[in-house]
Amino acid sequence: MARYTxxxxxxxRAEGKKLMLKGERCKSDKCAINRxxxxxxxxxxxxxxxxxxxxxxxxxxxxxxxxxxxxxRQFRLFFERAxxxxxxxxxxxxxxxxxxxxxxxxxxxxxxxxxxxRQLVLHGHVRVNGKRVSIPxxxxxxxxxxxxxxxxxxxxVIKEALKENSRAGVMPWLxxxxxxxxxxxxxxxRRSDITDLADVKEQMIVxxxxx
Numbered sequence: 001m002a003r004y005t006x007x008x009x010x011x012x013r014a015e016g017k018k019l020m021l022k023g024e025r026c027k028s029d030k031c032a033i034n035r036x037x038x039x040x041x042x043x044x045x046x047x048x049x050x051x052x053x054x055x056x057x058x059x060x061x062x063x064x065x066x067x068x069x070x071x072x073r074q075f076r077l078f079f080e081r082a083x084x085x086x087x088x089x090x091x092x093x094x095x096x097x098x099x100x101x102x103x104x105x106x107x108x109x110x111x112x113x114x115x116x117x118r119q120l121v122l123h124g125h126v127r128v129n130g131k132r133v134s135i136p137x138x139x140x141x142x143x144x145x146x147x148x149x150x151x152x153x154x155x156x157v158i159k160e161a162l163k164e165n166s167r168a169g170v171m172p173w174l175x176x177x178x179x180x181x182x183x184x185x186x187x188x189x190r191r192s193d194i195t196d197l198a199d200v201k202e203q204m205i206v207x208x209x210x211x
Contacts, residue, residue: 057208060201067197068097069114074137079209090202091191098173098189101128102136104146108176108183109165110158125152140185147182 051059065075082092097103102118105126111117118136120126126133127147128140140146148158162178170176173189191202 054208054211057204060204061208064097064197064200064202064205067114068100068103069118076209079205083209088191089206093202093205094191094194094197095188096139098194099139099141099185100136101126101133101138101140101146104140104174104183104185107171107174108146109162109168109170109178110148110181110183112157112161112164116157116161120148120152120158125149125155125158142185142187144185145182146185147180153181 061075065072068075070078078096079089079093082089082096085092098107102114102121105111105117105120106114110126111120121136121138122134124132124134125148127145127149128138129145132149148155152158158181162181165176165178170183171189172193173185173187175184175186177183
């Protein structure tokens with residue numbers, strides 16, 4: 001499947017908000033948003049007029065899709081699955097996105113970004129319940145054990161990412177053993193638990209796909 005390979009800071013500039021696509025760089029003075037760089041393209045100020053409802057919905061959908069590093073077709077499939085589930089569609093979508101294995105690896109601080117977590121999964125560095133899983137979109141379940149395989153525990157990128165845990169910890173639906181490079185998915189999170197994405201308006205995404 002094709003994947004965006006251009007400069008990811010350009011995506012943040014397009015949305016006008018941090019998408020946290022480059023780990024520690026996003027928190028530094030090098031971040032394009034912190035430096036107040038304009039949106040990409042010619043004459044960005046000329047595109048700052050009032051957006052239509054459709055335009056606002058599109059931007060919200062693009063923002064969430066890019067945060068989780070997904071292509072449109074895959075993101076749409078996740079939405080359709082959320083639509084079939086009982087409950088509120090927007091909240092169901094967040095639950096499915098947070099259950100992705102690459103996201104869980106990122107949330108457990110084994111990677112500095114979701115794209116780095118995806119690479120760890122694809123390259124076979126991650127085990128779920130003792131078995132190798134190399135599918136980033138694999139959905140983890142409560143009580144699943146997610147760990148770095150023994151032969152990969154000396155990787156510098158993982159050790160560097162884990163240092164962040166001492167400052168930020170992990171989300172309440174996860175449990176981490178940093179020394180053993182092992183974590184547990186304790187429970188399916190509620191929408192209110194996903195505090196770092198509290199400003200995402202998921203209802204706009206539901207309305208976008210409902211047209």
